[in-house]
Amino acid sequence: MGRLGGKVAIVTGAASGIGRASATLFAREGARVVIVDRNVDGLSATADIIAKNGGSAEIVAADASDEDEVKAFTDRAVEKFAALDVVFANAGIIGGPEPLLDQSAELWRHVLQVNLIGPFLAIKYAGPYMIKQGRGSVILTASAAGLRANAAGAPYSASKAGVISLAQTAANALFGTGVRVNAICPGLIETGMTRWLFDAARERGTAGNIGQLNPLRRAGTAEEVAAVALFLASEDASYVNGQVVAVDGGLSSTLPFTRPVR
Numbered sequence: 001m002g003r004l005g006g007k008v009a010i011v012t013g014a015a016s017g018i019g020r021a022s023a024t025l026f027a028r029e030g031a032r033v034v035i036v037d038r039n040v041d042g043l044s045a046t047a048d049i050i051a052k053n054g055g056s057a058e059i060v061a062a063d064a065s066d067e068d069e070v071k072a073f074t075d076r077a078v079e080k081f082a083a084l085d086v087v088f089a090n091a092g093i094i095g096g097p098e099p100l101l102d103q104s105a106e107l108w109r110h111v112l113q114v115n116l117i118g119p120f121l122a123i124k125y126a127g128p129y130m131i132k133q134g135r136g137s138v139i140l141t142a143s144a145a146g147l148r149a150n151a152a153g154a155p156y157s158a159s160k161a162g163v164i165s166l167a168q169t170a171a172n173a174l175f176g177t178g179v180r181v182n183a184i185c186p187g188l189i190e191t192g193m194t195r196w197l198f199d200a201a202r203e204r205g206t207a208g209n210i211g212q213l214n215p216l217r218r219a220g221t222a223e224e225v226a227a228v229a230l231f232l233a234s235e236d237a238s239y240v241n242g243q244v245v246a247v248d249g250g251l252s253s254t255l256p257f258t259r260p261v262r
């Protein structure tokens with residue numbers, strides 16, 4: 001039996017990147033997965049990968065930031081599998097590269113709706129089921145951008161700082177229930193969200209510079225983030241709660257520093 005044998009897991013943002021890698025890994029470790037995204041073609045591709053590995057996935061095309069839709073896909077997972085052990089609220093969007101003073105309140109509302117209110121809704125609707133079971137693991141995707149400035153635009157960074165706080169505050173709001181809430185802060189990972197940056201660097205011949213600011217001197221992979229999500233989802237993390245785990249090659253561990261040339 002795998003590390004998630006018999007468990008039921010919802011993964012949002014599962015049509016691409018970190019969500020796809022995590023859903024695939026969760027299924028390989030024995031979970032029955034409900035994969036949620038608004039990108040239907042991407043979801044089918046994820047389901048195909050899972051099927052090739054011998055698993056199966058329930059596909060749900062939905063907006064993870066819409067309250068009615070979050071309630072509906074959470075209810076559907078429980079109706080189908082009669083349990084809910086893991087929710088990985090991972091769907092997110094980038095936003096706000098333009099100068100701060102040119103940004104609109106509408107842009108901020110949109111980014112916060114998807115990146116912060118979406119994860120809140122995931123907790124709101126999964127929470128009652130998990131509390132009834134007396135156990136559950138909620139994992140939120142924050143970002144290194146939520147720990148420090150300059151990894152992305154201001155609304156994105158602020159939304160991810162909010163996600164970090166949501167993991168801490170929700171873990172405490174659910175005290176005594178057996179439900180754990182933790183957040184992951186990925187650094188620079190090649191996914192659908194960042195592909196343009198990797199493609200541009202490859203085109204310029206500067207791909208070797210990607211990730212040079214972190215001590216591992218490279219970008220990360222979606223699979224490296226998925227491995228940490230699996231840990232937090234599993235009983236291996238049964239005493240890990242309200243924590244924020246950076247998966248960033250050490251980027252957030254240091255102040256700005258001019259490294260000696262080697």
Ligand SMILES: NC(=O)c1ccc[n+]([C@@H]2O[C@H](COP(=O)([O-])OP(=O)(O)OC[C@H]3O[C@@H](n4cnc5c(N)ncnc54)[C@H](O)[C@@H]3O)[C@@H](O)[C@H]2O)c1
Nearest residue numbers: 013015016017018038063064091092143186189191192193
């Ligand atoms: N790639 C990185 O470097 C990086 C770094 C830190 C944090 N993150 C975070 O990781 C998470 C996953 O992103 P990724 O890097 O895999 O990017 P990605 O673009 O490859 O995947 C994100 C997925 O979320 C889906 N999505 C977006 N909004 C949605 C919504 N409202 N409802 C349903 N689905 C929605 C997209 O369709 C997409 O499939 C995001 O929360 C992102 O902010 C990524």
